Amino acid sequence: MRxxxxxxxxxxxxxxxxxxxxxxxxxxxxxxxVMVLVMLFSVPALLMTPEIGRVVIxxxxxxxxxxxxxxxxxxxxxxxxxxxxxxxxxxxxxGTFEAAGFRGSTMSSYFGIIVIAALLLGPKxxxxxxxxxxxxxxxxxxxxxxxxxPVPPNYATQFTLWGExxxxxxxxxxxxxxxxxxLQRALNRARQNELALAEKVKEAQNLAxxxxxxxxxxxxxxxxxxxxLRTPLSVMLGMTEMLTTGDMGALNDEQKxxxxxxxxxxxxxxxxxxxxxxxxxxESGQLKLKSEIFTxxxxxxxxxASYLALAEKKGLALRYEVAExxxxxxxxxxxxxxxxxxxxxxxxxxxxxxxxxxIRIYMPDxxxxxxxxxxxxxxxxxxxLNLIFEPxxxxxxxxxxxxxxxxxxxxxxxxxxxxxxxxxxxESQLGLGSTFSVTLPLRAPETVPG
Amino acid sequence: xxxxxxxxxxxxxxxxxxVFGKALEEAGYQxxxxxxxxxxxxxxxxxxxxxxxxxxxxxxxxxxxxxxxIRSSKRMARTKIFLATADSRLAEALQPEADLVxxxxxxxxxxxxxxxxxxxxxxx
Numbered sequence: 001m002r003x004x005x006x007x008x009x010x011x012x013x014x015x016x017x018x019x020x021x022x023x024x025x026x027x028x029x030x031x032x033x034v035m036v037l038v039m040l041f042s043v044p045a046l047l048m049t050p051e052i053g054r055v056v057i058x059x060x061x062x063x064x065x066x067x068x069x070x071x072x073x074x075x076x077x078x079x080x081x082x083x084x085x086x087x088x089x090x091x092x093x094x095g096t097f098e099a100a101g102f103r104g105s106t107m108s109s110y111f112g113i114i115v116i117a118a119l120l121l122g123p124k125x126x127x128x129x130x131x132x133x134x135x136x137x138x139x140x141x142x143x144x145x146x147x148x149x150p151v152p153p154n155y156a157t158q159f160t161l162w163g164e165x166x167x168x169x170x171x172x173x174x175x176x177x178x179x180x181x182x183l184q185r186a187l188n189r190a191r192q193n194e195l196a197l198a199e200k201v202k203e204a205q206n207l208a209x210x211x212x213x214x215x216x217x218x219x220x221x222x223x224x225x226x227x228x229l230r231t232p233l234s235v236m237l238g239m240t241e242m243l244t245t246g247d248m249g250a251l252n253d254e255q256k257x258x259x260x261x262x263x264x265x266x267x268x269x270x271x272x273x274x275x276x277x278x279x280x281x282x283e284s285g286q287l288k289l290k291s292e293i294f295t296x297x298x299x300x301x302x303x304x305a306s307y308l309a310l311a312e313k314k315g316l317a318l319r320y321e322v323a324e325x326x327x328x329x330x331x332x333x334x335x336x337x338x339x340x341x342x343x344x345x346x347x348x349x350x351x352x353x354x355x356x357x358x359i360r361i362y363m364p365d366x367x368x369x370x371x372x373x374x375x376x377x378x379x380x381x382x383x384x385l386n387l388i389f390e391p392x393x394x395x396x397x398x399x400x401x402x403x404x405x406x407x408x409x410x411x412x413x414x415x416x417x418x419x420x421x422x423x424x425x426x427e428s429q430l431g432l433g434s435t436f437s438v439t440l441p442l443r444a445p446e447t448v449p450g
Numbered sequence: 451x452x453x454x455x456x457x458x459x460x461x462x463x464x465x466x467x468x469v470f471g472k473a474l475e476e477a478g479y480q481x482x483x484x485x486x487x488x489x490x491x492x493x494x495x496x497x498x499x500x501x502x503x504x505x506x507x508x509x510x511x512x513x514x515x516x517x518x519x520i521r522s523s524k525r526m527a528r529t530k531i532f533l534a535t536a537d538s539r540l541a542e543a544l545q546p547e548a549d550l551v552x553x554x555x556x557x558x559x560x561x562x563x564x565x566x567x568x569x570x571x572x573x574x
Contacts, residue, residue: 230536231463234555238469241558245475270555290542 010075022182023120024077027084030116031072034065068423081120083127089113093136097143100148110137118177139346219284224256226273226280233273237266273407278339279391282415289419294334296369297322297359302433303359311349318349323362325379330369331443335415337371343409344373344436352377363442370439378429388426389414453530455569458499459483459491460516461534462508466554470503470534477565487511488566494519498526502554503527503561506535506544514544521547530568 011028014020042058064087072080094110110133118126142147171391242248243260251259281287304320311318348357355376355431363369378387391411417424428434457479461467462542464485471481480486484490487509487528487537502520520526535541536554536569545551 228535230554231466234536235463235465235469236559237460237555238466238473242469242472245476245559247563 012075012077014075014077020077022185023081024072026178026182027072027077027120028069028082030084031069031080031104035069035102036443038062038065055156077345078121080273082125083115085113085120085125088116089132091130092419096136096140098416105407106204114201115176117181119182156394183295185419185428216284222276222280226391227279228294233266233270237263237270240266275412278412279415280414282340282419287419288335289336291331292334293331294328295328295338296326297328299334300337300359300361303338306342307349311357314349314352316349316352317355318357318359320359321361323360324365326361326369327328327363327442330440332420332440336420337440340413340416340438341371341373343413344371348373348375348377348436351375355433364439367442369442370437372435372437373434374435375432379432380432380434381428381430385426385428389424454480455501455572456497456499457483457501457503457565458490458493458497459503460487460506460508460513461503462486463505466505466534466556469525469558470556473562474501474503477562478569479565484511487513487516490516491519494523494526499529500572501530501532501565503532503534506533506537506540508544514540515525517544517548532564 003374009028010033011021011024014024038058038061042054042061046055046058064083068080068083071083089110095109114126114130114133117129140149240259240262243251244256244263278287284286287343300320300322304318308318345357345359352375357373357375360372361369362372389410391408414424416439420440422440423440425437425439426434451491455478456532457471457474459474459481461470461483462485467483467485471483474481474557482493482499484493487508490508491511494516504513504517506517508516513533513535517531520529520531530549531547532550532552533541533544533548534552534556535555538553541548541551541553552561
């Protein structure tokens with residue numbers, strides 16, 4: 001029974017709108033009070049003096065209150081609030097007319113209706129009902145002057161006038177109290193929200209710190225692991241090479257072939273670790289570029305010499321050219337620039353089944369120099385052009401074993417070029433080949449005067 | 451005279467020390483190996499090798515400290531130092547004073563050829 005009553009009496013709750021829930025709660029209280037008042041006062045009065053006109057009015061009031069409660073349960077909070085304000089306004093206007101306008105006390109209730117409308121429907125509706133009340137007051141004055149207001153009832157003595165006025169004032173005080181409580185609650189909620197927000201911000205900061213720490217740990221771990229693995233790998237590479245040279249005794253062809261495979265695979269591992277180390281260093285900002293004067297031609301010759309055998313093995317023509325206008329020396333990080341040329345050359349050889357790979361250096365203007373690597377390879381489709389610089393993009397994993405790397409080569413090139421404040425461009429046509437161009441400042445950024 | 455060139459391999463990894471030693475032997479050097487900084491320091495106090503292959507991360511006395519000792523010793527003014535390390539940043543710092551920096555993994559063939567080149571230059 002209690003639960004059933006609670007269910008009937010409970011106002012609707014709108015989880016996503018606190019303000020709406022608050023107003024619904026207020027409307028619910030007012031409507032229930034109206035129902036109870038009708039029950040308490042009107043029913044006994046009607047039983048004692050059964051007047052058909054009053055029965056209709058009181059019953060109509062009860063039905064309207066019930067209708068509005070149902071409307072509220074359906075979620076029409078705004079509409080219920082408007083209906084309630086309007087009905088109250090009509091009742092007050094009618095009551096004032098009946099109670100002889102200015103001569104009665106009912107008119108002061110207009111103030112209450114303005115407060116209720118403002119509270120339930122917002123300040124704009126408060127103003128609307130205020131205007132309606134002013135119009136009604138003027139009309140009431142006009143009616144009074146014209147003499148068609150009814151004669152004040154006998155009971156409207158001074159005593160009842162003051163009594164009714166006191167009830168109205170009490171009602172207004174009660175409403176003001178409701179407003180204050182509601183404002184206080186809103187303020188408390190705002191403070192709670194603020195605290196909750198501060199808590200969330202702190203939580204987010206903690207998470208961000210955790211992420212940073214985890215990333216630092218990953219970088220440290222990767223760098224440590226790669227470093228530690230390189231020592232035994234050095235032993236394996238060294239010893240295998242030692243055997244391959246025949247310094248430990250002559251080998252038959254099959255033994256040489258097996259050793260060659262060990263060597264190729266060990267070098268693959270080694271280049272993988274080198275790539276991971278480079279990537280972690282770039283990512284953690286530990287990679288510092290040097291600024292030294294060096295001869296680009298020598299770098300080009302070194303790269304050419306180290307890739308010539310591989311290109312010839314594939315039947316490719318590997319060429320290099322130094323343009324006549326090219327400066328004899330440039331300033332930058334020689335080792336890292338060699339790494340860029342090596343990675344791009346290795347990449348070109350890897351994806352060129354036949355034809356040629358050409359490395360050229362030239363100066364497009366007085367302040368820059370360009371490393372350009374052309375190949376007659378398979379080319380890159382326009383969709384893949386954006387993807388080739390992403391980490392771990394290996395088109396064919398079996399070829400990567402032969403040429404090294406885990407697919408970080410081009411990513412590292414792009415990052416190094418960015419660090420050097422250079423520009424990396426790719427042009428490619430499927431079936432015709434690709435061109436990678438790296439344009440770098442002639443003088444490393446750190447050494448540019450001024 | 452070239453027959454008596456001495457190479458000191460100072461490397462804490464025994465296997466790597468063996469690979470370096472073998473490469474230098476093949477290049478015609480007489481090789482002495484040390485697995486820590488302390489024993490190498492004792493040796494260097496009494497002997498003057500022609501080439502030192504020096505690892506930078508060593509137990510007891512660091513490779514860097516040994517490097518400074520050799521470089522500041524007039525007795526070993528003619529000693530060539532080949533740094534063999536995986537630590538590229540430390541290697542870069544010492545590179546201007548070193549005769550050669552070999553980043554690990556060091557190629558056996560490359561070390562043999564370099565040592566041979568130095569030996570021939572010393573013999574000339």
